[in-house]
Amino acid sequence: MSAWLQRLGRRGFGFFERLGRGHIFLLRTLAALPAVLVRPRLLIAQLHAVGVLTLLIIVVSGLFVGMVLGLQGYNTLVDFGAEESLGVVVALSLVRELGPVVAALLFAGRAGSALTAEIGLMKATEQLSGMEMMAVDPLERVVAPRFLAGFLAMPLLAAIFSVVGVYGGWFVGVGLLGVDDGAFWSQMQARVDLYDDVYNGVIKSLVFGLVAAWIAVFEGYDAVPTSEGVGRATTRTVVHTALAVLGLDFVLTALMFD
Amino acid sequence: MVQTRTVEIAVGAFVAAGLGALFVLAMKVSNIGAFDVAEGYELVARFDNVGGLKVRAPVTVGGVRVGRVVAIDYDMDTYEAVVRMRIDRRYDRFPTDTSASILTAGLLGEQYVGLEPGGEERYLGDGDRIRYTQSALVLEKIIGQFLYSKAAEGGGK
Numbered sequence: 282m283s284a285w286l287q288r289l290g291r292r293g294f295g296f297f298e299r300l301g302r303g304h305i306f307l308l309r310t311l312a313a314l315p316a317v318l319v320r321p322r323l324l325i326a327q328l329h330a331v332g333v334l335t336l337l338i339i340v341v342s343g344l345f346v347g348m349v350l351g352l353q354g355y356n357t358l359v360d361f362g363a364e365e366s367l368g369v370v371v372a373l374s375l376v377r378e379l380g381p382v383v384a385a386l387l388f389a390g391r392a393g394s395a396l397t398a399e400i401g402l403m404k405a406t407e408q409l410s411g412m413e414m415m416a417v418d419p420l421e422r423v424v425a426p427r428f429l430a431g432f433l434a435m436p437l438l439a440a441i442f443s444v445v446g447v448y449g450g451w452f453v454g455v456g457l458l459g460v461d462d463g464a465f466w467s468q469m470q471a472r473v474d475l476y477d478d479v480y481n482g483v484i485k486s487l488v489f490g491l492v493a494a495w496i497a498v499f500e501g502y503d504a505v506p507t508s509e510g511v512g513r514a515t516t517r518t519v520v521h522t523a524l525a526v527l528g529l530d531f532v533l534t535a536l537m538f539d
Numbered sequence: 540m541v542q543t544r545t546v547e548i549a550v551g552a553f554v555a556a557g558l559g560a561l562f563v564l565a566m567k568v569s570n571i572g573a574f575d576v577a578e579g580y581e582l583v584a585r586f587d588n589v590g591g592l593k594v595r596a597p598v599t600v601g602g603v604r605v606g607r608v609v610a611i612d613y614d615m616d617t618y619e620a621v622v623r624m625r626i627d628r629r630y631d632r633f634p635t636d637t638s639a640s641i642l643t644a645g646l647l648g649e650q651y652v653g654l655e656p657g658g659e660e661r662y663l664g665d666g667d668r669i670r671y672t673q674s675a676l677v678l679e680k681i682i683g684q685f686l687y688s689k690a691a692e693g694g695g696k
Contacts, residue, residue, distance in 0.1 A: 333549045372568050437557020444560040475569040
């Protein structure tokens with residue numbers, strides 16, 4: 282019994298310890314951000330790693346998600362003779378929810394895990410302490426550019442996802458199933474609001490970008506410096522980002538679309 | 540050096556594509572592309588009940604969109620809803636006895652204003668009022684009336 286209580290207590294303290302360390306780490310990373318502006322090349326290299334290299338999976342997934350939305354939406358709407366509303370269904374689901382959320386989940390899987398593994402391995406091979414030894418702050422040199430790149434890439438990736446998805450839905454609806462082209466776009470433009478839907482979607486993806494990039498770099502920086510530790514940290518990045526994104530999505534949706 | 544350059548080009552293209560996607564979302568997907576009728580004149584119509592009519596709803600004649608609703612207000616003196624419409628300048632010869640009614644696209648679709656040209660010689664100009672109007676059909680009221688009349692029939696027998 283007492284052993285069980287001890288374990289519970291250790292777990293609880295461990296949880297709060299990590300939570301606190303994570304937030305202190307975020308503040309230190311934010312404080313190190315100005316240093317990135319001095320070396321924009323580091324940022325560009327990281328934008329390439331987390332943005333450009335994630336583009337392929339984002340575009341392909343966006344296309345298929347949009348096509349599935351077009352197909353499923355059509356099958357449901359055609360019963361009510363409302364297949365002209367297909368554009369609205371596809372665009373609203375993508376811009377409000379699927380674009381930011383699915384892009385963030387893909388981002389965690391493709392870019393977040395790589396960031397964690399990279400930083401974790403740097404720590405395991407003592408490159409980070411080596412930098413400190415040479416009076417180079419690894420937060421400024423390694424963490425901050427990766428964090429900023431993730432934060433900046435996320436809204437762009439989500440927007441690309443949404444646009445590709447809308448065209449995927451258009452291809453299935455208009456191209457294959459014979460929905461009227463004019464009605465598809467005009468109904469969409471009539472119902473999708475720039476502020477309520479598009480801007481709020483962008484705000485969502487900014488928040489998700491912050492959280493995904495933060496979790497990825499923190500898990501890497503905080504990883505146990507062994508091969509097993511890095512592996513665990515990478516898994517944690519994907520799991521925690523997915524949970525955080527989905528949970529935050531609910532909160533943000535409740536706040537935005539009342 | 541070449542390596543850095545390709546990376547930079549790729550990042551530039553990525554950022555441009557992302558910003559372009561945001562632009563497409565704003566212009567092509569959302570309602571900002573549906574600009575109001577820029578050049579035109581305003582007509583006013585008074586209705587007892589506008590139903591679910593909304594600002595930006597289309598104004599049509601014979602099924603053709605000629606303008607948009609720009610404002611819906613309520614007049615506390617006459618107890619009527621005042622609908623201001625902006626009509627494209629190309630359609631500037633509506634007779635003064637033109638009538639306006641609030642119609643519904645399909646059974647559950649959105650509501651719009653339908654104009655029906657009359658036979659007068661003189662034409663409506665900017666700010667003129669459309670005299671003959673028909674309010675929106677409120678489905679609940681119609682169903683209520685139908686039920687009452689059915690009940691009355693049943694009671695008579």
